[in-house]
Amino acid sequence: MKHRLLQLGSIALLAAGLASGCANTSDSGQIxxxxxxxxxxxxxxxxxxxxxxxxxEGNRNELLTMGGTALGGLAGSNVGKGSGAVAGAIVGAIAGGLAAQSAQQTLNTxxxxxxxxxxxxxxxxxxxxxxxxxxxxxxxxxxxxxxxxxxxxxxx
Structure with a gap:
């Protein structure tokens, strides 16, 4: 259980780091x-x-999308053992990538x-x-x- 919490904490820190490292472009008439x-x-x-x-509409950042994919795959790989872990990683990666894209558009709108x-x-x-x-x-x-x-x- 402790190991799983450590993994989830690492994932959260990685996601925060990726998000804070993204450049924010402005569409202001004054900038x-x-x-x-x-x-x-x-x-x-x-x-x-x-x-x-x-x-x-918000911008998409491919780095964040790849980060979401990687994090989703990592989280999904913790489901099951053997081939179940592989399937979980694949499903997690797809879900993580899609969630990252959707969040970027919504949050940046x-x-x-x-x-x-x-x-x-x-x-x-x-x-x-x-x-x-x-x-x-x-x-x-x-x-x-x-x-x-x-x-x-x-x-x-």
Whole structure:
């Protein structure tokens, strides 16, 4: 029994270590990645036409998925003896991998805004989805920055 508790404790510590070692990327309109630094961005001005609350799907991290698979296999191998342990390891590995993927998507899902902007130059309409860390409202004047493969909305 003590041996099994030690194994489960080790599994929990390994899982926590894997989770804490993952990089968290941001989809905020206020946070720039290192690759976006020192790049020219086109600046346009416009007016918010609509703001819709949406959810941004969480990212999957293959390292965490592999960790969940390994931990599930380890936990499953403790079921039975001989061929039963092998079958338990296989089932545990599959369940652990699927659980890790599902947990990542659920835990990393965050509120976002779909912001529709009518640009001043020619009245072109844009819809940009970004993290809901800055409030926007219909009729608000904004600037739209585009460059380096990204577009973001920021208040004036």
């Amino acid at each position: 720039y990645s290192k690759e976006q630094m020192r790049q020219a961005h086109v600046v346009e001005f416009g007016q918010v036409i609509s703001v819709k609350n949406v959810l941004m 965050k509120p976002a805004l779909e912001i529709t902007v009518k640009l001043d130059n020619g009245g072109k309409m844009l819809s940009i989805v970004q993290e809901a860390d800055v409030p926007f409202s219909q009729g608000q004047r904004v600037r739209v920055l585009s460059g380096g493969g990204t577009t973001r909305v920021s208040p004036l």
